[in-house]
Amino acid sequence: MSDKRETTAGGQSGSGLLPGLKAEVEQRDYLSRETLEGIAGQAGLPLSSVYGVASFYAFLPVTRVGRNVIKVCNCLPCDLKDAQGVIGSIKKELGIEPGQTTADGKFTLEMVGCIGACDQAPAMLINDKLYGNLTSEGIAGILKSY
């Protein structure tokens, strides 16, 4: 077994990767190539491996995002409580599709897996703030407050 394989398979040098990526995201809005190169260098991992980890997680953006990131839960409980209606309302309000950023750079709309707020379905996060029990009608008011 090669040493290299062990490190890249999540061995010791890869173990601090997620906290490191999270700390970077808190300081800047997304993980640029330069940022990931720095982290990869420190961890002794190839850039592609670090990018692979970052791109797996919805909360570690690897593309430039707007000033406010809307993460709408796309899982079953939210879906059953008409998340689709809410998503439609956001799309209409902002004129963008999931994965896109508004022209003024104010909002990015993303679909994410469960955000742990099933009791308040349908739910979404705007940046770190949780909005639950959403209705299609209530979306415009929430977005206006930003």
Place this chain on the structure above:
Amino acid sequence: MGNVNVIIDGKKVRVREGSTILEAAEVCGVTIPTFCHIKGLLPTGVCRVCVVEVKGSKTLVGACHTPASEGMIVSTHTPRVVAVRKVIVELMLTGHTGDCVNDPNAENCKLHNLASDYEVGAPRFNVKSPRFYPAEESNPYVRRDLSKCVLCRKCVKACREIARKDVLSIGYRGFRSKVVSGYDEALTAEVCRDCLICIEHCPTGALGKPVKV
């Protein structure tokens, strides 16, 4: 380490403890189909083509990564195994976008060969938006056509464990999963040279030599 005794398709075989079912099967001359496995490297266990039935196990297990244990009774070609394998191949074919029918290299496509071995017809599953990536010709040594890629990870492993270059990884998740190089960039000659080991291992023609015009 001691030895373990297992029975595979009725054949008794004694192998070193820690050997996989696949390795044990090889010793006693039983062929189990594999797809994502590269002999001699650590198993990946992602394609599930090598699933077999183990007596006492509720689910089928992957032969390439399950260690043989004392007294294990393995069946490699029961109707249940074959039926499951068929669907597995069908699912992989579904994600295997590309013009294989008209492709001169299609006969080299191990997925198509496997599909014909198991008499898998056209996949039943509808895909809302097929995975499509433009073919990439930015590297003078490797042509990448990721629409054909079925994410078996052989290239990632070959690059990492055989070539010791570690250029490739799996990025994104779920349906968007993709083999990425660097910051999901084109595979340039700067990072990837002419060892061609990944091409050798790619079962689907997603990696190939550049087409000379």
